Amino acid sequence: MPPRDEHDYEQRRQQIIDGALEAFSAKGFDGTSNKDIAEAAKIGSPGLIYHYFKDKVDLLHQVILARLPLIALIDTASTQLDLDLPPEELLPELVGNVTKVLQSEVTIALMKVLLTEAIRNRRVAQMVDEVGPGRALRLLAGYLERQMDAGRLRRTDPHVAARILVGPIFAYALTRFIFEQAEATRIEPELMVRETVTSFLHSMAPEANSPAQAHH
Amino acid sequence: MPPRDEHDYEQRRQQIIDGALEAFSAKGFDGTSNKDIAEAAKIGSPGLIYHYFKDKVDLLHQVILARLPLIALIDTASTQLDLDLPPEELLPELVGNVTKVLQSEVTIALMKVLLTEAIRNRRVAQMVDEVGPGRALRLLAGYLERQMDAGRLRRTDPHVAARILVGPIFAYALTRFIFEQAEATRIEPELMVRETVTSFLHSMAPEANSPAQAHH
DNA sequence: TATAATTGATTGACCAGTCAATCAATTGGA
DNA sequence: TCCAATTGATTGACTGGTCAATCAATTATA
Numbered sequence: 121m122p123p124r125d126e127h128d129y130e131q132r133r134q135q136i137i138d139g140a141l142e143a144f145s146a147k148g149f150d151g152t153s154n155k156d157i158a159e160a161a162k163i164g165s166p167g168l169i170y171h172y173f174k175d176k177v178d179l180l181h182q183v184i185l186a187r188l189p190l191i192a193l194i195d196t197a198s199t200q201l202d203l204d205l206p207p208e209e210l211l212p213e214l215v216g217n218v219t220k221v222l223q224s225e226v227t228i229a230l231m232k233v234l235l236t237e238a239i240r241n242r243r244v245a246q247m248v249d250e251v252g253p254g255r256a257l258r259l260l261a262g263y264l265e266r267q268m269d270a271g272r273l274r275r276t277d278p279h280v281a282a283r284i285l286v287g288p289i290f291a292y293a294l295t296r297f298i299f300e301q302a303e304a305t306r307i308e309p310e311l312m313v314r315e316t317v318t319s320f321l322h323s324m325a326p327e328a329n330s331p332a333q334a335h336h
Numbered sequence: 337m338p339p340r341d342e343h344d345y346e347q348r349r350q351q352i353i354d355g356a357l358e359a360f361s362a363k364g365f366d367g368t369s370n371k372d373i374a375e376a377a378k379i380g381s382p383g384l385i386y387h388y389f390k391d392k393v394d395l396l397h398q399v400i401l402a403r404l405p406l407i408a409l410i411d412t413a414s415t416q417l418d419l420d421l422p423p424e425e426l427l428p429e430l431v432g433n434v435t436k437v438l439q440s441e442v443t444i445a446l447m448k449v450l451l452t453e454a455i456r457n458r459r460v461a462q463m464v465d466e467v468g469p470g471r472a473l474r475l476l477a478g479y480l481e482r483q484m485d486a487g488r489l490r491r492t493d494p495h496v497a498a499r500i501l502v503g504p505i506f507a508y509a510l511t512r513f514i515f516e517q518a519e520a521t522r523i524e525p526e527l528m529v530r531e532t533v534t535s536f537l538h539s540m541a542p543e544a545n546s547p548a549q550a551h552h
Numbered sequence: 553t554a555t556a557a558t559t560g561a562t563t564g565a566c567c568a569g570t571c572a573a574t575c576a577a578t579t580g581g582a
Numbered sequence: 583t584c585c586a587a588t589t590g591a592t593t594g595a596c597t598g599g600t601c602a603a604t605c606a607a608t609t610a611t612a
Binding site for chain 4: 125153154155166167169170175176
């Protein structure tokens with residue numbers, strides 16, 4: 121029962137997980153056959169998958185668990201940041217980190233898998249939300265509210281504010297990595313981050329004497 | 337070959353298209369069997385599908401073509417709008433329309449289908465992009481640049497600006513309709529639209545004397 | 553040699569698409 | 583008015599193929 125060599129065993133497991141992530145992100149979970157996985161993972165036989173994983177769904181779970189840290193990193197980083205730092209210092213750093221994570225091939229692949237699975241499966245959507253976007257947005261909203269209390273930001277619904285800050289980055293990532301828009305590819309991530317944060321800080325400045333606004 | 341009754345024929349066709357959209361958005365194209373479609377469409381036999389459509393892929397195409405207007409509406413509306421109207425008048429209307437379209441069940445279902453197909457298929461991604469997000473963002477960027485030229489908006493990369501405006505709405509829709517976040521559901525669409533546009537206009541005001549900004 | 557790792561064959565379920573047969577409505581001839 | 587021919591609509595059985603999963607047999611390792 122005990123594996124021949126713990127290290128070899130783990131290495132093989134990761135090899136299959138890597139191949140599966142590649143295949144899932146390219147063809148989707150349903151569209152990926154065990155043969156596809158075996159080829160992407162460079163193992164000799166689809167049957168071998170069942171030596172390391174209970175079934176195909178278990179493999180999907182393990183892929184997510186193994187690569188989730190890349191996404192969880194977003195908010196663990198945020199918990200390590202000093203929540204009393206003023207937005208002008210904390211936000212560029214924070215959003216910059218997010219953008220750095222978005223640059224990784226593996227992150228994009230995982231996001232493709234998670235997004236498609238979440239779209240079709242309420243349970244998956246909730247799971248993903250709790251460790252990813254939901255948790256991150258809640259933490260960010262908490263920070264923004266704290267800064268509003270401190271008078272460093274204009275008072276608004278912090279959840280709305282959080283989405284105003286994060287939304288542009290997300291839209292950028294989507295148009296760049298999923299739709300591969302030429303315009304999006306031309307925009308450097310650093311520029312996008314800088315403009316987004318600058319724009320947010322400007323519009324959320326506390327001294328805001330009511331700006332140009334819709335009137336009718 | 338010609339249908340016995342044009343009206344009945346078209347009605348049946350739409351019935352199958354509706355069922356297919358429902359099934360595809362719930363289970364994905366690959367995950368949906370013809371039996372699923374027949375049940376969702378309340379027709380007696382999967383075989384009947386082939387009386388109205390060439391094959392499953394053709395059915396997907398017809399679903400998209402039949403329901404695309406809901407999305408194309410976004411930018412046809414934008415072409416009908418007066419591009420010389422100042423942003424304070426045009427943008428609330430424009431973004432408000434988008435949000436109205438996002439409220440429809442059918443739009444959400446179609447977006448789920450299109451998004452997941454686009455994620456896995458470069459060709460689909462380009463197609464969808466051209467009629468949807470890509471076209472809309474390009475038009476918006478064009479309008480913003482025009483307004484920058486007129487001195488009514490601060491000068492920046494118009495493609496960046498377009499994403500800063502649209503991003504928050506998209507992030508809101510995603511967290512509300514896909515991830516079904518409690519916080520997002522609590523935010524009324526009208527509030528989100530108003531805040532997004534206000535924030536955008538404020539940060540893009542031409543008289544902007546450099547605001548609080550990242551410094552180090 | 554003993555045990556884990558790996559393979560390839562196999563199984564049973566399911567699927568997309570085909571097809572022959574039936575059904576029901578319309579048509580038209582007497 | 584009647585009824586038979588015609589035609590499109592619909593069904594359910596069927597086919598070739600694929601898939602996830604199992605398993606017996608083989609290989610490699612310690």
